[in-house]
Amino acid sequence: MTTHRTDVVIIGGGIVGASAALALRGRGRAVVLLERDLCGSRSSGVNYGGVRRQGRLPIQLPLAQRAHGIWARLPQLLGIDGEYRRSGHFKIARSAPDMAALEAYAELSRDFDLGLQLLSAAQVRARCDWLGGVAVGGSLCPEDGQANPRLVSPAFARAAARAGATVLERHAVQRVDHDGQNFLVTAGEGGALTVQAPVLLNTAGAWAGALAAQFGEPVPMHSGHPAMAVTEPLPAFLPWSLGVEGGGIYARQAATGQVVMGGGQGLPLDDRRTRVDAPTLTQLLHQATALLPPLRHAQILRTWSGTEGYLPDRQPVLGPSATTPGLFHGFGFAGAGFQIGPAAGEVLAELVHQGRSTTPIDAFSITRFAPVASTCPTPAPP
Template sequence: MSRATPLRTDVAIIGGGIVGASAALALRRLGHGVVLLERDLCGSRSSGVNYGGVRRQGRLPVQLPLAQRAHQIWARLPELLGIDGEYRRTGHFKIARSAVDMAALEAYAELSRDFDLGLQLLSAAQVRERCDWLGGVAVGGSLCPDDGQANPRLVSPAFARAAARAGAQVLEHHPVHEVAHDGERFHLRAGPGLELQAPVLLNCAGAWAGALATRFGEPVPLTSGHPAMAVTEPLPAFLPWSLGVEGGGIYCRQVASGQLVLGGGHGQPLDDQRTRVTAPVLERLLQQAVALLPPVRHAQLIRTWSGTEGYLPDRQPVLGPSVTTPGLFHGFGFAGAGFQIGPAVGEVLAELVHHGHSRTPIDAFAITRFRSPVPAPQPTTSGVPR
């Protein structure tokens, strides 16, 4: 439906994943008018199809302040969202399969010591004693007892619903067709005829955020990744922790219903919007799962899926203000690890809008670390909705 006059708001947000939705909620709590634009359903992309790990362990020190801030937000999930999202602090255990892996876990424990993650290093004997469900591949490991897991299909959309209850206008099925800046305001065309104006724009478009950054003279080497995921039939409870493997590979967790959620390898993109898990990838995933967890040897898979995530070369996100365009802020490129820190990223973006700075250090995530910005488009009225 077309409008006689453009809709105006304080902040426009492109992208209804956990970052954009949590930013919308935080901005409303600070009193800002917000319109959130999502081309599909909120939380339906990487925020809703990820593994569901809520972990701090394994993150580089530059991300740990964000992760620690998020850790506190996750503890208040029912208060913020009205649901617990199946969030449980079950612990996250990272497995070492060699002496080299174990040395890396020991080095990480020392590197992260100042952040008080409570890491517990387990020897091979301790692993055998505590993990009779684990195959013989482990020579030790590292346990972060207060890390955990949640259901992304519940949590990510719930942030958008909470933002809407707080007064944000959450517009699903509103892809953005055009964005321009006249020197004072952003002008957007979206969905079936919406015209929107706002002095502030948040770029939270996930794997598709690079095009918007480029539009405003800040190209980044953003690429797409496609995680391969699967879930089994319900099994007797045996796995107390969310599991990862040092050096990469399979990851898994068991939910309250007994189903095992598995991830590892890469899906195959069908087009810009759709991905799938191929049979060879699934076969390798199952082989790793059986070697790691003998109790799943005869389990049946009931569903597989993939998605699209944004990756930058250093596996760190872009988070912070544009250096070419006043009022533009970026929050994207979380390399498949944005679910846990997403709520903190949303609060940081809200602080940047409201205060002009954040209490959480984010200098390491500046968009300028990739290349010198090219000149942004000059303010123009041509093609700008009125």
């Protein structure tokens, strides 16, 4: 057995864990990153690729704004642009209540300077001849955009490795212990490697709940499996990344002409494998062609799904453990972690390096799921 001593051990090589590794190396910390499969191969690499701030609750917007600045310097950080472009994100209103909700959100988020533009039905018709007749208006965030998660997420891990982090893929964690001072993480086939570190980052995505529970912090997290599809290359027609107020289909057209779309839930085959079944795909395509008539004769090249972790309030856990010094959590991003992932990684690095973050994260504390002690008086003995 090999023992590796380091400053920080990270479990989970998605965009949060990998960006934390990169940020920690920038602060001079020695890092070992352990990934069960390939970095960015789970939800960080199979998501839709939307890079949006619009639609997030105000408690997430400081984190989203921080991430917005990180995305702007992606080539300098990673050496690639990841097909990131600020194409704009347009949220469609299909009814008067939907439009009222978008108007209310524009007011609610005004202090964050998202630059939202509310479009009337007439403006939508004038600007969106490619859109089916379902919209009564919408909200455009011009500086939001899209990227290719299959490029961006692994690139964070590669950048961390170039910066000096030890990145170990195909090293499933077998056991985690704590001796009062250090974490001892046993990983790899047959438990061939033990990593010893005073700090542990739990960024294991949909599988992070088990590790939190081991240290006395169970969370009510469940898994979701979003259904995705991509078309053949089509002539450019869709300028913005699209969402729908109240939920439903979402779609974007890549620079290659392919339209990436999602909606509904895929089918889990086991704890690692998922797929899109025929009824879900049929429903997705029906919604897609109603919303976007240019898709009516498009060929679907590929479908896929993945596994994401969801908490009841749809907000992540991000911050220190309340039970174990040196343990920090970053998980449960509920399908919306791609855009804020790089900022979450930087926050974790700040917490490790200086004990606090410049970005407000109190709302994401794991203590919000702590059992509430009963306030009922103890019955008097008979």
